Amino acid sequence: MDPNALERARAVWTFRGQRRPAFAHVPGTGQESVWDYPRPPLYVRDARLIEIHAGTRCLARSNVSIRVLETGSPPTVYLPTDAFDASLLRPSPRRTRCEWKGEAHYWHVQGSDGLIRDALWSYPDAGDEAAVIAGWLAAYPARLHCVIAGETVRAQAGGYYGGWITTEIVGPFKGEPGTGQW
Template sequence: MTDLESLRQGWRYRGDARPDFAIAPGPGQESVWDYPRPPAYVADDRRVEIWAGDRRIAASQQAIRALETGSPPAFYLPAGAFDRQWLRPSAHQSFCEWKGQANYYDVVTPTLDLKAAVWCYADPLAGAEAIAGYLSVYPESLQCFVGGEAVVPQRGEYYGGWVTSELVGPWKGEPGTSHW
């Protein structure tokens, strides 16, 4: 078994059966435990805005939500939705067993310098092609809005999920969830 296969097989939950501890969704809600693994990539036409302090750095109605078991979705926007004058390439990189190698950008404005706050999968692994060249952000670093609703960041240093009122969990990043 390759390292990639080993990483992929290590997940206990895959969205095929909601665990007993999961909250059942009500009308108009989604359970993060119904999302699949590997992730699904779903177009979302709600207006998404991303702000760094008083500067809007991105806006689009052509987002893609990455839906993965146990996590709030990350919203990915087309590269052209970003005001690139505020983005600087970062040396930071990470690897996802489903998406591949992520490259990062710092957000630098006259009043802010946010390290590795934006990421992109320029050449994603098979299955994640829908987000190739799209960018996402950590909502704990930036102010994000979906359809006018302020996003709450997913807890945990690594996670970049966007929590909105339509979601029920619990989700990874909360205390006691490291084994998920």
């Protein structure tokens, strides 16, 4: 990849977590504002129980996860591959690129009601700070039923991002209309 293209992509972002913009919601006690998260993202280990279901099938369960915290976006949660029922995973040809994490690879999931396309992704060759999630899998809560510490996760708007919205997270969140360069 052209190194100048990467720097141009990174330069586009207006907000980088140095200060909370006026339109951001103020977090209450026990809450986090996505506008206090940095860019590039922060990688934080979390020991709360994570459960991911594909219909009635348990796809993953783990007390080991990493929350990726990036300005303007709800946390994306990554689990180690051994937390997943590998018999339900099917490789997908889809690839995307993140300016911080590199090339993402996707997986379809065989759920109880059929194949769920591009429901998981990972960065097999993530480097720099992102190396802690290299090979770990993240799930789209819009496609799978995701639960963190007993709370059902709400999906981030827009379909592209895979942030996990819970009552502890306040926005507004990128992915909603008009948020393209947040």
